[in-house]
Amino acid sequence: MPPVDLSRPRDNAAATDMNPCGACPVRSLTVCAALDPEELRRLAEILQTIRVEANHTIFSEGEAADALYNVTSGTVKLYKLLPDGRRQITGFLMTGDFLGLAVNESYAYTAETVTSCSVCKFPRRKIDALMDEFPKMQRRLFSMASNELAAAQDQMLLLGRKTAKEKICSFLLMLSQRAARRGHKENPVYVPMSRADIADYLGLTTETVSRTFTQLKTAGAISLQEGNKVLIADMDTIYDMAEGC
Amino acid sequence: MPPVDLSRPRDNAAATDMNPCGACPVRSLTVCAALDPEELRRLAEILQTIRVEANHTIFSEGEAADALYNVTSGTVKLYKLLPDGRRQITGFLMTGDFLGLAVNESYAYTAETVTSCSVCKFPRRKIDALMDEFPKMQRRLFSMASNELAAAQDQMLLLGRKTAKEKICSFLLMLSQRAARRGHKENPVYVPMSRADIADYLGLTTETVSRTFTQLKTAGAISLQEGNKVLIADMDTIYDMAEGC
């Protein structure tokens, strides 16, 4: 996956308009929801809006963490690798999610686009300074981190204790619920990621993911549609098979 | 596991001394590290110090989250359950760790003591108010949550992609490193939790945990000592078998 040059924003023109954040359609989902117009203007001053093609690396595990990002469109995956190449995807990020939290000044995971994406990039120094000025923002970020933490714990339950079928059903439900939260229709579910990505997210192999989809399809619980969409035929059945979640 | 009555602090005398936090030996590890003497005094005013016996519930998943806690001694486990009783332990907390982050005003997991513990209890309303006053504290809490998040991602990698032996070795190393960070000796490692707890933390069964310990023992990599201690005979071997982490 070729890394993309993030230092040169592509649509800088739009980003440096008087108050692009004020008009941001996804603001309510992000860190920026907490801010008033003046604060948004200050935020807009330090941010770059960047487009990233599908399957490009935004940053890599271990790199100096000198920026925070916010996804404004598209899907991003975060992952960690073992020395022998085994991979665990720790999360899929969508509109409104942020990434770039650091430990010891360096990124703890690699971030790669699944689809083409728009992201807002905040230099860490400047955002840190701004957080000191706007405690509301710090609070919002803390609250978002808390939610991430809760989601991470749900994922641990899934990885450690659920069967393949339960994992797939939980995954579909999560995608459905996240779409709904973003004002998209919750069914059919748009599933932009590959079988390999799904497998590495759920702690399975691509073969098992594929077989499980086939089983669900055969059982009439789902059907696959054009354009990477999955129609959940019986939401209750899927919910039961996910064992609550 | 009988719940303990947390409304009635047991050693209130100590907690309401002029400035108990100032003398707190584990302060550098906790949220409180960021505060100056005056702020510590304010914090001491709203906190209760509580002792909890081993194997008691501090709070349960779903309960109204009206307090934040800080572990000052002992070991606490956090877990989530599936409807059929399968359990995933999402973390073991030790001196300096905090618990009680909420989503939708209610706890996302159950917290239960492994050993007898001392915890500081902060009513949520009062701590929220204090955070507004002391941004330093908010920042510290955010930074601790970030670290938790990174740890959660490491755990996902472990649960999704590591073998039983790698899981056990990673677990022992984690305990060793956390002990070292707290100024205890890193070897032998004190392992206060049961095989069942270890299993539910690593996504295994008690039998597999037991068998794996036996294998490591037979291979000469570890040996079991009195008082729930594990001597790591060859740290490098264990490290290699953990596949980095």
Add this chain to the structure above:
DNA sequence: CGAGCGATTGAACGCTCTCAAAGTGAGTGG
């Protein structure tokens, strides 16, 4: 000394993985 709980060990099963091959679809160039 017996009860009871946790840890260990054994044997057999099964879910998921591994290895392998065939199918599908988008993109390319003749």
Add this chain to the structure above:
DNA sequence: CCACTCACTTTGAGAGCGTTCAATCGCTCG
């Protein structure tokens, strides 16, 4: 328009790791 490539997905067969079920051991406590 069609063959070709390449990547991804699906399907099949067999193996293995960890589980399940069961028995034994060892320690603590009454």
